[in-house]
Amino acid sequence: MSDLHESTHHYGAQEAPGPENLLLVWDAPNLDMGLGAILGGRPTAAFRPRFDAIGRWLLTRAGQLSQEAGRRVEAEATVFTNVTPGGADVIRPWVEALRNVGFAVFAKPKTDEDSDVDPDMLAHIRRRHAEGVLRGLVVASADGQNFKETLEELAAEGLPVTVIGFHEHASWAVASETIEFVDLEEITGVFREPLPRISLDQLPDEGAWLQPFRPLSALLAGRHH
Template sequence: MTTVSDIHESTHHYSAGAAPGPNSLLLVWDAPNLDMGLGAILGGRPSAGNRPRFDAIGRWLIQRAQELSHVTGERVEPEATVFTNVAPGGADVVRPWVEALRNVGFAVFAKPKTDEDSDVDPDMIAHIRRRAEEGVLKGVVVASADGQNFQDTLDELAGAGLPVTVIGFHEHAAWAVASERFDFIDLEDIPGVFREPLPRVNLDQLPETGAWLQPFRPLSALLNSKH
């Protein structure tokens, strides 16, 4: 398990990212993971029209930072960061989205997706660790359902007294929903994030007529999978 001392030690080897600033409520947005979760709910690849609105997320984060400032008696600034991969030949497709994020006020960490080991997971953890080492981290918000990567670090930060929030879809983040150490907020519950309600099916509250659950991927994908 990652400890707070481990977090401090590892950050000495991490040099990317912005310079230390004021007290920070840090949002780390796991774009590949949330994109996959949204696609599972929609039954296909999300389009521009049904992706989350980052201006709404930014306003929500600002409000949280103001509330944290009031509680702590210290000025806390929101810091919004999106981590994403860029597939070979996909720069032209991703560029407008990245520029829109930066225009809203989000920093973006983009990494080429060359193989299975080039995910942004370690970069997200490293950024959280660096802010913890700098002593400016006053709260952290992780937008992801990936408990395998985040849970240990978030448990340790919460145990050290930092307020921790996880944003995601409750269908895919049981580890966060059930945690007593930090808060969970369903992405759809943040005002204005989605233009239209998501077509979600809750197995605990199925309609009497039943509901279709579409496959996450086509059967033909089995032809390329490893045995």
């Protein structure tokens, strides 16, 4: 048993529950890393996900849930991201664009290895669950591994749970019998150009380069922990 229910008392004194929602939480640092691994470098504008396309996909899903439930289910979407020291000016246009599309943004300073946004994403999921308004959950993460236990527990309760990511990195979700997996590239209009994906199962005759997931120098940073 995870601590999904243990946090309920933190949100016990809520006002009357609002409309049910289909909640999307987007793990920007993890998806950026997964996308960079596929591209072999930092994503350029042509390979940045279009959040208006994500929003339309989510609204369609919410509409389907509304029909199934016989009552209104609203779409709620939040992008969780880190802001590196001195990086506010670089990230500000992206954050403003997200908010203009209709996404909330949770931004957290990236001060060390322990300042990831995963705990904040899980806390947000638990909050909505404790409020009793969660009708469906979508987690966007390249691998989704850090959310596995909570997602499997929610799915066991009968909640529709979906992971959006890259099938190369999220084999556990692809193989899951209780969690739906949607490859990010399968969502209409998310990428302007096809991703240059390489599969070990379908290598070209001339071979292919597989870029590292992280720089070798990261090993040096790991020695300090």
